[in-house]
Structure formats: C-alpha cells, structure tokens
Amino acid sequence: MEKGNYISAILRSNKTVFSTKDIMLLWGDTVTNAVKVRVNYYAKSKDLYRVRRGIYAKDKNYNKLELATKIFTPSYVSFETVLVKAGVIFQYYSQIFAASYLTREIVADNQAYSYKRIKDVILTNHTGIENQENYSIASMERAFLDILYIYKEYHFDNLLPLNWEKVYEILPIYGGNKRMAKKVKQYHEALSAEGGKAIKTATL
Numbered sequence: 775m776e777k778g779n780y781i782s783a784i785l786r787s788n789k790t791v792f793s794t795k796d797i798m799l800l801w802g803d804t805v806t807n808a809v810k811v812r813v814n815y816y817a818k819s820k821d822l823y824r825v826r827r828g829i830y831a832k833d834k835n836y837n838k839l840e841l842a843t844k845i846f847t848p849s850y851v852s853f854e855t856v857l858v859k860a861g862v863i864f865q866y867y868s869q870i871f872a873a874s875y876l877t878r879e880i881v882a883d884n885q886a887y888s889y890k891r892i893k894d895v896i897l898t899n900h901t902g903i904e905n906q907e908n909y910s911i912a913s914m915e916r917a918f919l920d921i922l923y924i925y926k927e928y929h930f931d932n933l934l935p936l937n938w939e940k941v942y943e944i945l946p947i948y949g950g951n952k953r954m955a956k957k958v959k960q961y962h963e964a965l966s967a968e969g970g971k972a973i974k975t976a977t978l
Contacts, residue, residue: 780812781821789908790836791844794828826882842872842887843909849874850903850910853890853924856917864931873897873912873920890924895949902944915940922954933965 783800784792792800798809813830816822823831829844843849853871857863869886877891902916912920915936921928941958948954 781816784816784822785832789840790831791825791840791908792830793844794830797830829882837908838870838885839906839911840909841882841885842870845880845882845887846872846874846876846878846889848897849889850897850912852912852917852920853888854921856912856914857921857930860914860917860935862914862918862930862932862935890920892920892923893949896923896947899947901947902940913940913944916944919944919948919954919958922957923948923951926953930961933961938962 780801784797787800789796794806794809794813797813798804798806801809803809813822817824817830823833823836825831825836825841826845829841831841839851839855842851849872851870852873854863854865854867855871858865858867869888871888871890873892874889875891875894875897876889878889880887880889900910902913902919903910904913918930918936918941941962945955945958
C-alpha cells in the first residue's frame with residue numbers, strides 16, 4: 775500500500791472503531807511493530823482518535839456499542855442496554871452492558887462498560903443475536919434470558935414486548951438450565967394470568 779493510502783483506507787471503511795488487528799487486516803500488513811508506529815503517528819497528528827490502548831476511532835463521534843464489542847472479543851451487547859430500549863426495564867442505566875468471556879467493569883473515554891461472563895458454548899451461539907453493521911446485539915428475548923442466566927432474582931417492569939415463542943426457541947442454548955426454565959415458565963404464566971397486562975412487580 776502506498777504511503778498516502780494508509781489513513782484513507784481507514785477513513786473509507788464503514789467501521790467507526792478499529793483494533794490494531796483490524797488495521798493490520800485493512801492495510802494487509804503483517805509487521806506488527808510497523809503498524810503500531812504508523813498508527814501512533816496518525817493518533818499524534820489527530821488523524822485518528824485513540825479511544826484506549828490498542829483501539830482507535832476515526833473521530834470522537836464513534837459508535838459506543840461498536841466499541842463495546844471491540845474491547846473484549848467475542849462479545850455482544852445485551853442485558854439492560856437492550857431491555858431498557860425495548861421497554862422491558864424502565865430504570866435508566868448510563869453504562870453499556872455486554873456479554874463476553876469474562877466479568878469486568880471498565881471505563882473507556884468517560885463511558886462505563888459492564889461485561890458479564892457467559893460460558894463459551896452460549897457466548898458463541900448466535901441464536902437470538904442480531905448482526906448490526908459493525909457489532910452484534912441480543913434480541914430482547916435473548917437479553918431477557920441472558921439476565922435470567924446471570925441473576926437468580928431480577929425485577930422486570932414490563933414483559934409485554936417479549937415474543938414468548940422466541941423466548942422458548944432460544945432457551946435450549948443455555949444447556950437445559952432447570953432454574954432458568956422454571957423462571958421462564960413462572961414469568962409467562964404470571965403474564966398470562968394478568969390477561970397480557972404489563973407486570974408491575976415481576977421479581978419471582
């Protein structure tokens with residue numbers, strides 16, 4: 775690649791966030807040190823925005839959900855981040871929640887990210903995972919089940935938006951978890967008993 779094309783290759787990409795590995799693939803360069811030197815130069819000259827060590831953006835207007843799945847891979851956006859937007863949970867959370875191979879709380883560029891550990895066999899199963907342009911995000915049904923997988927007790931404000939056929943379709947990926955299956959049944963029966971009305975107190 776010619777010298778002047780390195781930064782333009784990044785700017786032409788539809789991604790907003792890049793790991794060093796992403797940049798190496800984009801440039802077709804296998805020399806790690808050379809790539810790091812070149813990337814550091816672009817960061818110092820403000821042609822790239824350094825988000826955190828080893829991760830860069832075109833500018834400060836990058837997609838934070840995309841960043842969430844770049845910090846630790848594999849990972850996907852899930853839990854409260856999905857359910858608040860879906861109207862299943864009413865409480866606002868400023869942090870972004872994601873499922874990954876480890877549990878970790880970090881702050882990057884003044885944004886908090888909360889990672890919850892899920893077993894690899896579940897994490898890498900794409901059932902109920904929606905692929906956006908540059909990141910993966912759980913459907914509301916998958917996010918609902920992810921929360922039941924992590925927490926023994928949890929309060930949901932409104933279960934009306936859930937598609938229960940999809941909930942039962944996704945449930946088997948959690949390895950026949952009897953506790954989860956029991957909870958799902960309890961939530962579903964409680965909602966049905968209310969005639970489909972929103973559950974105001976849904977901690978079972």
